[in-house]
Amino acid sequence: MAATEIRITGFGGQGVILCGYIIGKAASIYHDQHATLTQSFGPEARGSACSAQVVVSDSRVLYPYVTSPGIMLALSNDGYLTHKDTMAEDCILVYEKDLVKPEKDGPKAKAFGVPATRIAEELGRKIVLNIVMLGFFGAVTDLVPAEALRKSVETSVPAGTEELNLKAFDKGYEYGVHLKEKVELKV
Amino acid sequence: MKADPKNVLTGSHYLDGNYACAEGAIAAGCKFFGGYPITPSTEIAERVSQRFPLLGGVFIQMEDELASMASILGSSWGGVKSMSCTSGPGFSLMMENFGLGIMLETPCVLVNVQRGGPSTGLPTLPGQADMMQARWGSHGDYEVIALAPDSPQESFELVIHAFNLSEKYRMPVLVMTDECVGHMTEKVVIPPAEEIELLERKYTDKKPGEALPFEPTSDGVSPMIPIGKGHKFHITGLTHDYRGYPVINAETQEKNVRRLIDKVNMHADEIIWLEEKDVEDAEVVIMAYGISSRVIQPAVAKARKEGIKIGQIKMVTVWPFPEKRVRELAGKVKSLIMVEMNYGQVFLEMDRCAAGKCRTYLVGHAGGTVHNAVDVYNTIKEAVK
Numbered sequence: 001m002a003a004t005e006i007r008i009t010g011f012g013g014q015g016v017i018l019c020g021y022i023i024g025k026a027a028s029i030y031h032d033q034h035a036t037l038t039q040s041f042g043p044e045a046r047g048s049a050c051s052a053q054v055v056v057s058d059s060r061v062l063y064p065y066v067t068s069p070g071i072m073l074a075l076s077n078d079g080y081l082t083h084k085d086t087m088a089e090d091c092i093l094v095y096e097k098d099l100v101k102p103e104k105d106g107p108k109a110k111a112f113g114v115p116a117t118r119i120a121e122e123l124g125r126k127i128v129l130n131i132v133m134l135g136f137f138g139a140v141t142d143l144v145p146a147e148a149l150r151k152s153v154e155t156s157v158p159a160g161t162e163e164l165n166l167k168a169f170d171k172g173y174e175y176g177v178h179l180k181e182k183v184e185l186k187v
Numbered sequence: 188m189k190a191d192p193k194n195v196l197t198g199s200h201y202l203d204g205n206y207a208c209a210e211g212a213i214a215a216g217c218k219f220f221g222g223y224p225i226t227p228s229t230e231i232a233e234r235v236s237q238r239f240p241l242l243g244g245v246f247i248q249m250e251d252e253l254a255s256m257a258s259i260l261g262s263s264w265g266g267v268k269s270m271s272c273t274s275g276p277g278f279s280l281m282m283e284n285f286g287l288g289i290m291l292e293t294p295c296v297l298v299n300v301q302r303g304g305p306s307t308g309l310p311t312l313p314g315q316a317d318m319m320q321a322r323w324g325s326h327g328d329y330e331v332i333a334l335a336p337d338s339p340q341e342s343f344e345l346v347i348h349a350f351n352l353s354e355k356y357r358m359p360v361l362v363m364t365d366e367c368v369g370h371m372t373e374k375v376v377i378p379p380a381e382e383i384e385l386l387e388r389k390y391t392d393k394k395p396g397e398a399l400p401f402e403p404t405s406d407g408v409s410p411m412i413p414i415g416k417g418h419k420f421h422i423t424g425l426t427h428d429y430r431g432y433p434v435i436n437a438e439t440q441e442k443n444v445r446r447l448i449d450k451v452n453m454h455a456d457e458i459i460w461l462e463e464k465d466v467e468d469a470e471v472v473i474m475a476y477g478i479s480s481r482v483i484q485p486a487v488a489k490a491r492k493e494g495i496k497i498g499q500i501k502m503v504t505v506w507p508f509p510e511k512r513v514r515e516l517a518g519k520v521k522s523l524i525m526v527e528m529n530y531g532q533v534f535l536e537m538d539r540c541a542a543g544k545c546r547t548y549l550v551g552h553a554g555g556t557v558h559n560a561v562d563v564y565n566t567i568k569e570a571v572k
Contacts, residue, residue, distance in 0.1 A: 021372065025201035028374040037201075037372035062484040064371050065557065 003057035004143055005066040009083050010075025010096075012050050015130030018156065019073065020052025022134055026152035027056045027144045036061040049078045056143055071141055072107075073133060074100045075116075094137050096129070112140040112179060119171050123164065131157070131165045132172035139176025146173060190214050190383035194242060202375045204368040207339040208272065208298050209234035210375070211346030214383055217296070218244045218267040221258030223251055223277060226310040227366040228300035231272040252277040256284035259295045264422070265414055268350055272298040274366075275308060278317055278324070286325030287424045288359040289447060292401065292409065294388060296349045298362040300369040301528075303554035313366035314554030315477060316529035321361050322506050328444050330451035332458055333361040333506040335477035339373045345503070351386040352458065356450055357408050363505065365528070367478045367557055395419065400431040401443075407450035451507055460503040461512065465491070469498030471570045472516055474537060475526040476502040478557055483526050483550075486563035495571050505533055513540035522546040522570035526563060528554045546570065 006023060010016040020037050027035035039052045053066035068088045074080035074095040080102065087093070090109040093102055097113035114136040120129040131153055138146035150169055157165040195214045202210065208231045212220070220239065222232040236246040245262070249255040252273055259269035273281055278299050288295060301317050303309030317324075321333045332352050336342040346362055353360040391398040391410040395417040402409045409429075412418045425433035426440045451458065466472055475483055480501040490497050498520075502509065513536075517523065522545055525534040534549040541547050550558060550566045 021201065024372060029199050029201055035373070037203075038367075038370065061373075063482050063557070063560070064367060064478075 003055050003061060004071065005069045006054045006056065006071045006073070007051055007066050007069040007083055007086070008073040008075070009049060009051040009079030011048060011078060014075045015127070016050050016075060017052045019130045019134060020054050022149065022152045022156050023144060024054045025156060026148040030148035030151045031145055033058060033144070034061050036064045038064050049076065049082045051079060051083060071143065073137060075130065075133060077101060092141055094133070094140060096133065110183065112136070112176065114172060114175050116172065119175065120168060123168055123171065125164060128165055128168035131168040135169035135172025136176040139173045140180050188385050188387050190380040190385055191216060192380040195380040195383060196377050197379045198377060200375050200377065201372055202339050203230065203370055203372040204336065204339040204342040204364055205230035205300065205370065206234045207342040207375050208346050208362065208364065209238065210377060211343040212270045212296065212350070213238055213242065214377070215347045215350035216268050216385060217270050217350065219259065219262035219269040220244065220246045220271065221249050221255045221262070221269070222271045222273070223249055223255050225274050225277040227302055227369050228272040228274040228298065230369070231298060231300070252280035253284060256281040256288070256297070260284065260288050260291065260293045263293050263295045268294070270296040270298070272300065274300045275302045275304055275310065276306065278320065282320070282324040285359060286327060286329070289325065289329045290424050291422050292357045292447070293359060294353040294357055295359045296346065296353055296362060297359055298346065298364060301363060301365040309555055311366065312555045313478065313528060313557065315365055315479065315527050316532065316554055318363065318505060318527070318529065318532040321363055329447045331361060331506045332356065332358070332451065332504065333363050334503060335363045335505050336368055337477055337481040338368060339371060339375045342368060343375055343377065347383060354386045354388045355408070356454065357411065363477065365478055399429045401427065401429045401446070403429060407446060407453055455507045458504060458507060459509050461509055462501040462503060464499045466498035466500065466516070468496055469520055470496040471522045471524065471567060472498045472500060472520050473524040473526065473567065474500045474502060476505050476533065479526045479528060482557045483563045486560040486567065489564055490567045495567060497567055497571070508533070508536045510540050513537055514542070517541040517544040520545050522548060524548045524550060524566055524570055526550040526558055528552065528557065
């Protein structure tokens with residue numbers, strides 16, 4: 001498998017970096033892949049659009065930066081607009097349905113939306129929206145096994161919040177499985 | 188001696204290069220860290236400051252980089268392994284006391300997470316333009332040892348190696364990483380403590396009154412004198428004799444400076460660490476260090492696939508420079524290429540040692556990002572003509 005580039009974008013405070021960390025850790029610690037995470041460190045990352053980049057590969061990642069993502073997770077519209085032009089032709093877009101409005105002439109491949117913030121609010125804590133996104137990502141893409149992602153969530157979130165976060169992951173995952181079934185039925 | 192199990196986080200972790208540096212230092216038995224925060228090195232200090240209180244180490248955030256460097260020299264003479272980290276302007280500020288460390292022959296480790304310069308330059312983006320400053324940044328004549336990791340895993344390993352070299356040769360050792368490696372998160376496998384070999388400091392076995400702090404020895408490295416064991420001795424940054432007292436004349440200067448230079452040069456073959464690949468039949472050899480040695484791989488693989496006889500040398504140590512090896516190769520190959528994130532620093536050494544016996548090429552830029560494969564590939568095509 002060639003390296004797959006993932007970009008996660010959103011605004012500061014949404015848990016964008018943690019999202020990237022969990023994906024990379026899932027791939028390289030709880031699965032047998034190599035994964036390199038880099039993140040934007042400039043002033044732009046403080047308060048406005050920020051992004052995390054993960055390169056996942058079956059062999060050692062040689063070039064650490066993401067130039068043309070094959071998967072983009074968009075948690076905010078600003079983030080989406082900032083990075084949409086870098087998406088590869090067949091990029092899969094995974095987006096927060098209530099916050100991001102993907103353009104019609106966006107990626108040639110599939111786009112999957114999830115109301116992650118709303119689901120997180122229903123669970124009682126808006127802060128877990130990034131974990132809902134991760135569960136959803138695990139369901140609609142097959143890059144990193146969902147079980148590895150779930151394990152990575154469990155060991156990466158603050159102690160005492162594991163149960164809530166795993167619930168958030170499962171909600172996102174279920175939403176993704178149902179949506180994918182619908183999409184596949186249509187095809 | 189083996190590492191202490193309570194200092195070693197054995198297992199697989201997902202860590203950035205800076206955290207990995209901190210874990211390397213802790214595993215090596217570092218017990219004092221004096222530093223001043225500066226992007227992109229701060230996470231090293233942050234991690235150490237979180238871990239030390241549980242392990243009995245001392246972390247001090249000093250008032251500036253001058254004091255940081257001074258503090259690790261003092262603590263090292265006090266008997267504990269010591270480290271600091273910095274970047275950009277902080278490295279410049281440490282240079283005077285770095286020279287004091289060289290002159291006092293003080294074991295310690297300094298990590299420079301290189302960012303783009305000059306001046307405040309690019310705090311959040313990578314560079315490799317402090318390499319000549321690492322070599323010559325403090326005034327006077329001396330030799331240095333500098334290592335360059337290409338990943339978080341290697342950051343962990345090379346910081347341990349740096350501590351071992353610093354204790355063995357009784358001198359400050361530099362780990363020249365960069366923002367890309369420092370802020371890159373990857374799997375880091377930390378082995379069990381019994382697999383981590385540590386070199387301990389050589390102390391004099393002479394009685395108080397008989398031991399000299401700079402006593403001449405056959406391997407060029409004088410054993411240190413322990414503090415608090417009844418010895419009374421003097422050390423100074425002034426040119427000094429074996430007793431450590433200032434003697435301001437040419438004869439003493441010659442002995443003093445020659446010892447600083449000879450102890451590295453006479454062990455250069457042992458210190459220099461190169462990882463060579465496909466060099467034996469190569470027409471072109473590409474050299475690089477740190478992150479640059481990693482990002483050139485796709486371009487080199489492409490060239491080899493096309494039948495170009497290209498070999499690679501990854502310089503794990505940059506200083507001392509592998510002069511002998513480059514001279515040998517220069518008589519055999521068509522060209523040597525150096526890839527680095529600057530406009531030609533270590534390249535100058537490669538070019539000097541090639542001495543006109545082969546063509547030399549630099550793939551360089553001013554920093555801010557790593558090299559792209561196209562520039563590297565195009566230079567390989569040109570170099571093989």
